[in-house]
Amino acid sequence: MNAAAFQAGFARALLDPEAAPPTGLRAAPGADLARRFAVYRNNVAHGLIAALALRHPAVQRLVGKDFFAGMARAFVQHHPPRSPVLLEYGDGFPEFVAGFPPAAGLPYLADVARLEAARVGAYHAADVPPLRLEAVADAAQDAPLRLALHPAARLLRSPHPVVTLWAMNAGEMPLGPVASWEGEEALVTRPDLQVLVHRLPPGGAGFAMALGTGAGLADAAAHCPPGFSQMGTLAILLRTGALVEGGAA
Amino acid sequence: MRASLLPPAAGVGFKPRHFEHILSGPQPLGFIEVHAENYMGQGGPPHAQLARLRQDYALSLHGVGLSIGGAQPLDAAHLRRLRALCDRYAPASFSEHLAWSSHGPAFLNDLLPLPYTEATLARVVAHVAEVQDCLGRQMLLENPATYLGFAESRIPETEFLAEVARRTGCGLLLDVNNVVVAAANQGFAPRAYLAAFPLAMVGEIHLAGHAAVPAGAATLLIDAHGTPVDDQVWALYAEVLARTGPVATLIEWDNDVPAWPVLRREAARAGALLRQAAQGVAA
Numbered sequence: 001m002n003a004a005a006f007q008a009g010f011a012r013a014l015l016d017p018e019a020a021p022p023t024g025l026r027a028a029p030g031a032d033l034a035r036r037f038a039v040y041r042n043n044v045a046h047g048l049i050a051a052l053a054l055r056h057p058a059v060q061r062l063v064g065k066d067f068f069a070g071m072a073r074a075f076v077q078h079h080p081p082r083s084p085v086l087l088e089y090g091d092g093f094p095e096f097v098a099g100f101p102p103a104a105g106l107p108y109l110a111d112v113a114r115l116e117a118a119r120v121g122a123y124h125a126a127d128v129p130p131l132r133l134e135a136v137a138d139a140a141q142d143a144p145l146r147l148a149l150h151p152a153a154r155l156l157r158s159p160h161p162v163v164t165l166w167a168m169n170a171g172e173m174p175l176g177p178v179a180s181w182e183g184e185e186a187l188v189t190r191p192d193l194q195v196l197v198h199r200l201p202p203g204g205a206g207f208a209m210a211l212g213t214g215a216g217l218a219d220a221a222a223h224c225p226p227g228f229s230q231m232g233t234l235a236i237l238l239r240t241g242a243l244v245e246g247g248a249a
Numbered sequence: 250m251r252a253s254l255l256p257p258a259a260g261v262g263f264k265p266r267h268f269e270h271i272l273s274g275p276q277p278l279g280f281i282e283v284h285a286e287n288y289m290g291q292g293g294p295p296h297a298q299l300a301r302l303r304q305d306y307a308l309s310l311h312g313v314g315l316s317i318g319g320a321q322p323l324d325a326a327h328l329r330r331l332r333a334l335c336d337r338y339a340p341a342s343f344s345e346h347l348a349w350s351s352h353g354p355a356f357l358n359d360l361l362p363l364p365y366t367e368a369t370l371a372r373v374v375a376h377v378a379e380v381q382d383c384l385g386r387q388m389l390l391e392n393p394a395t396y397l398g399f400a401e402s403r404i405p406e407t408e409f410l411a412e413v414a415r416r417t418g419c420g421l422l423l424d425v426n427n428v429v430v431a432a433a434n435q436g437f438a439p440r441a442y443l444a445a446f447p448l449a450m451v452g453e454i455h456l457a458g459h460a461a462v463p464a465g466a467a468t469l470l471i472d473a474h475g476t477p478v479d480d481q482v483w484a485l486y487a488e489v490l491a492r493t494g495p496v497a498t499l500i501e502w503d504n505d506v507p508a509w510p511v512l513r514r515e516a517a518r519a520g521a522l523l524r525q526a527a528q529g530v531a532a
Contacts, residue, residue: 014359015355025398025400031469044358081358082354084315085289126291126292
């Protein structure tokens with residue numbers, strides 16, 4: 001038997017619950033071959049669904065365990081991991097959630113998933129000491145610092161109250177009615193070992209992204225809404241560990 | 250010659266929730282084991298914890314994603330990641346499985362079975378040799394838990410493993426629970442399997458719990474790693490130790506992870522059997 005062709009068929013049958021086991025397998029006398037093959041199929045599905053559930057406790061809380069498992073199973077079947085490094089698995093899941101018809105009634109769900117994916121990214125990001133407020137104050141006397149985003153910093157703009165929804169479903173805030181259903185901007189940081197989620201003032205995410213790509217303060221604030229506080233937001237970014245000193249000008 | 254540098258003591262698969270407990274005082278542990286793939290992020294708490302534990306304990310790095318039995322070439326990027334981990338943490342042992350888990354670009358996240366033929370043997374030997382060359386160290390190859398066999402298999406698994414070890418110089422990781430699971434599922438006697446196992450090549454032993462589920466007239470054993478080690482596994486383990494003397498022994502508990510005292514008790518039980526084995530050899 002050609003090993004590559006056999007493993008291709010085995011892999012296809014693992015991901016397709018309707019497929020028959022590949023030929024060439026043998027079960028012990030009295031054992032049902034399909035039932036035995038199903039152990040491998042279940043291992044694959046359960047392991048990957050569990051990996052997604054671990055990344056997305058708030059999404060799971062919002063839709064319930066059974067709905068989540070069904071949604072995750074559909075994702076796994078069509079988007080198996082492309083790498084054995086499973087801590088990276090599921091980066092495409094929020095996009096899949098956005099287009100998952102049974103979840104269409106929860107238009108905010110994909111953004112909650114994006115925030116949770118951002119938290120996982122921050123958790124595993126490179127260890128770099130963030131830029132401190134004092135360093136900026138010292139530098140300002142001669143030449144302004146060039147800024148960049150810290151490797152753990154993640155920004156998310158949502159038309160939904162994504163930070164509030166995440167916090168209520170991640171045990172960070174008591175569950176309750178959302179006082180005002182407005183878009184929120186999220187900043188995820190990990191200045192040391194703990195992942196933190198912050199809510200930025202409107203315009204803050206765009207401002208931080210612009211700063212992070214080397215724009216000066218005035219340029220970064222150019223598209224921010226009236227009343228936007230550059231210095232106030234810069235202080236938040238520094239206090240939360242979102243910035244590092246950028247490369248040479 | 251022992252096939253690994255792990256101390257001949259008990260160890261546990263490290264779970265982050267046990268971090269503070271393990272560091273809180275003396276433990277009946279000679280080493281800890283981690284799944285290599287869980288430490289392939291760039292930074293953060295996983296690396297901080299592992300670096301701290303490494304100060305106190307020898308490390309066994311256990312891979313679950315290399316697909317050594319895969320029909321396709323080994324993943325060069327994954328080998329580089331493993332080498333970086335070995336360089337960073339200087340583990341006393343690196344081990345992987347006699348199984349495959351990747352096909353094409355897809356990683357299937359399970360340890361899938363292989364037909365034991367000359368063609369598979371040649372492929373596994375080439376892949377093990379490549380891993381050892383790349384990492385610059387001997388590796389241990391683990392016997393799999395299986396649910397199915399192959400009509401074309403011609404070589405007994407014990408002989409297959411012995412031959413891989415002979416041709417590559419690798420050591421073996423004997424998972425006693427996998428023996429019990431595979432024996433029940435494939436209808437062979439675990440004692441006969443262990444009698445044929447090349448114990449001189451064993452550098453580490455794994456112990457774990459399995460789940461029993463009814464499947465028609467038979468009982469299907471699943472390698473679930475979610476319960477205490479089964480009595481039959483303890484008994485066979487003691488018999489193996491009587492032949493080998495003390496060998497580094499890991500308690501694997503990956504699902505429904507218990508509170509630290511429960512896992513600690515399992516490790517202490519293995520530790521007691523290891524001390525007995527040491528006395529038996531001395532006597």
